Amino acid sequence: MPNGPGRLGPGAAPGPIAPTHRPRWLLVLSSVTLMYGGMLLISGLGDLRNPTAAAKLPMARPMAPEEETLTRELIEVNTAIVGQHAGAIRARAAASTVLALILLYSAAAALSRDRHGRTATLTAAWLGIAYWLGSLLVVIPIAQDYSARSAPILARLIALDLPTLAADGGSGAASTSVAPAADGGTAVPTAGAGTGEPAPRPEAVAGYMQTAFIGAPIAIATVGILISLLLITYFGGRRGRALYGLHPKLPPPRA
Secondary structure, three states: OOOOOEOOEOOOOOOOOOOOOOOHHHHHHHHHHHHHHHHHHHHHHHHHHOOOHHHOOOOOOOOOHHHHHHHHHHHHHHHHHHHHOHHHHHHHHHHHHHHHHHHHHHHHHHHOOOOOHHHHHHHHHHHHHHHHHHHHHHHHHHHHHHHHHHHHHHHHHHHHHHHHHHHOOOOOOOOOOEEEOOOOOOEEEOOOOOOOOOOOOHHHHHHHHHHHHHHHHHHHHHHHHHHHHHHHHHHHOHHHHHHOOOOOOOOOOOO
8 A cells, every 4th residue: 555645635644554574573572462462361261260269279298287277277368368359350350361362463463464563562552551550459459468367377387397497407498388379479488487586476477478479460560561661662663653654744834
């Protein structure tokens, strides 16, 4: 399609045209978008099907009776918290699935040199920023609830591990119990204190867990936002406009 004057007459920016080639930056960013959308689709469909799946904690090793009891208490706490936030988790999963489909379409459009690939990619990128900011409103309250309610149980689990450390003769090796994350994406070891250290207070455990559980989703959201900004920079900038035949608008002729 020729790159002539737009519908608004001479000087107006024409519509996008199909790219004649695929530059390296387009191939790289489209591949990243495909992986990005695929991961969001898998996680979104999984949470839509069973939002409480993150509450399950597999028993990876044999445990002492008291330790197993405390671990089951952790699972019950996690299940209760996830159940309370099941509606928000499903809403986030639905948004994740929709965004994933848009991302996959935008990547396919860009790779197939569709003239609407730039528009689709920019739309997906802006929606991605909105999604990650909105997802923090779901994940952070879950992390705060879990860190507050599970801290006493985790403190008791750590206290159980301390005698084992002392029996090891100060070698510093610790048996480790893992606490399930509220959103299924983070796990926190409940041991690691040095030999002879007093059992940690629940307040200290809660502070550590809150830092870890809130920091993890913020870090993931930051990566997602950075990917969206990268797409906006390339597809919305000079390279993207030139590739799709969108040259700067010409100034009106002077009388």
